[in-house]
Amino acid sequence: MKKFIGYQCSLCGTKFLPGQASYTCPRDGGNLDIILDYEYLKKKYQPEDISCRSECSLWRYLPLLPVQDIEPGETPFHAAGWTPVFSLPGLAGELNLSALWVKDESRNPTASFKDRASAVVAARAREIKAEIIVTASTGNAGAALAGMSAAIGQKAVIFAPKAAPAAKVAQLLVFGAKVILVDGTYDDAFDLSIKASKEFGWYCRNTGYNPFTAEGKKTAAFEIWEQVLKQNMFVSAVTDRPARLTVFVSVGDGNIISGLHKGFKDLQALGWIEIIPRIIGVQAEGSAAISNAFKAGDEKIIPVSAKTLADSISVDLPRDGVRAVRAARETNGTYLTVSDVEILQGIAKLGQAGIFAEPAGAAAYAGLVKAAHEGIVGSEDSVIMINTGSGLKDVQAAMMAVPEAPVIEPTLKAVKRLL
Ligand SMILES: *Cc1c(COP(=O)(O)O)cnc(C)c1O
Numbered sequence: 001m002k003k004f005i006g007y008q009c010s011l012c013g014t015k016f017l018p019g020q021a022s023y024t025c026p027r028d029g030g031n032l033d034i035i036l037d038y039e040y041l042k043k044k045y046q047p048e049d050i051s052c053r054s055e056c057s058l059w060r061y062l063p064l065l066p067v068q069d070i071e072p073g074e075t076p077f078h079a080a081g082w083t084p085v086f087s088l089p090g091l092a093g094e095l096n097l098s099a100l101w102v103k104d105e106s107r108n109p110t111a112s113f114k115d116r117a118s119a120v121v122a123a124r125a126r127e128i129k130a131e132i133i134v135t136a137s138t139g140n141a142g143a144a145l146a147g148m149s150a151a152i153g154q155k156a157v158i159f160a161p162k163a164a165p166a167a168k169v170a171q172l173l174v175f176g177a178k179v180i181l182v183d184g185t186y187d188d189a190f191d192l193s194i195k196a197s198k199e200f201g202w203y204c205r206n207t208g209y210n211p212f213t214a215e216g217k218k219t220a221a222f223e224i225w226e227q228v229l230k231q232n233m234f235v236s237a238v239t240d241r242p243a244r245l246t247v248f249v250s251v252g253d254g255n256i257i258s259g260l261h262k263g264f265k266d267l268q269a270l271g272w273i274e275i276i277p278r279i280i281g282v283q284a285e286g287s288a289a290i291s292n293a294f295k296a297g298d299e300k301i302i303p304v305s306a307k308t309l310a311d312s313i314s315v316d317l318p319r320d321g322v323r324a325v326r327a328a329r330e331t332n333g334t335y336l337t338v339s340d341v342e343i344l345q346g347i348a349k350l351g352q353a354g355i356f357a358e359p360a361g362a363a364a365y366a367g368l369v370k371a372a373h374e375g376i377v378g379s380e381d382s383v384i385m386i387n388t389g390s391g392l393k394d395v396q397a398a399m400m401a402v403p404e405a406p407v408i409e410p411t412l413k414a415v416k417r418l419l
């Protein structure tokens, strides 16, 4: 394939040809960036060649992806991405922002951001004729891989911690994947899945290990470019100067934030955007290894013993930590941490605006609230937050976020007493 010319290690900078690496850097284990031939792409495409496409999924960005499409069709496989962006004027007013949007990734076919990565990895697996794909997952990555695999008739094996929320495990099983629940943490499942992948020759999708996941995730940045950056003149009401967009996203392994950064860097390399939006990562207080490194002014990721009810971002050792630190540092962004209580408040608040988020999705909102109070964003800022997963993924957490409903006798009198 002409456009995909190799990999570059994010730690040592070594470049590899497409056939010379598969996962992380063979020298130091660093995450590999996929290198595209921007000169070739620049000559071949204009932004209009993308925006005129009628494809309403992440496959509208096929020209900028390092894979071929799996045979065209209208299966759920072709439904990942192109999620809606909604304006939230009420919350923008409350937080005193110039504008606030939410990109609702719960609208993906398996109801989380992970569908983007799994679609592109499944396409890659097809190209290299992998028979079985394996992944470790806190739940969503597995559900996405299981769903995308089911849609194209691919075999998948999923390792998840046995404490994964029931809805996520149900998805894995219904999609017909081989599901293996590990009596341990996500990190235990991660290490085991890599051992199994090596032992049995399975193609491994693991987040922060397989370089194609970030390529899938970068498509959300392309969508923000089309749905927000190209649609709005970012002129500050206060200074009349162009205002900058700030993106809020929750962070566990650090692959979504790295993927978003890569997407914006691609657009910049093509000359299609001038400046990259500011990217702000939000971690749970109890799972903040990347935020800790950022605040220490360091790229060294020191593992923590993760503890948060936001299971999707509960990670001891983030697997894409270095690139995740850089995503904030290189865009003038920052990291914030939020407590589980603040996350639950975020679920309730977003719910009242019509958005049902799982805890990890609401964490981004909780981080935004904190940033607004600390003056990190204000009346000159336009903000987009990403709801990374559906509230239906973790109903138990949702119920903790809101008061219980009263139960009454079926009489009008009882209703009156209640009101
Ligand atoms: C995976 C996930 C995240 C975090 O993504 P990372 O790449 O692990 O940082 C956030 N929210 C949801 C719902 C997720 O499934």
Ligand SMILES: [Zn+2]
Binding pocket: 009, 010, 011, 012, 013, 014, 025, 026, 027, 028, 029, 030
């Ligand atoms: Zn390296």
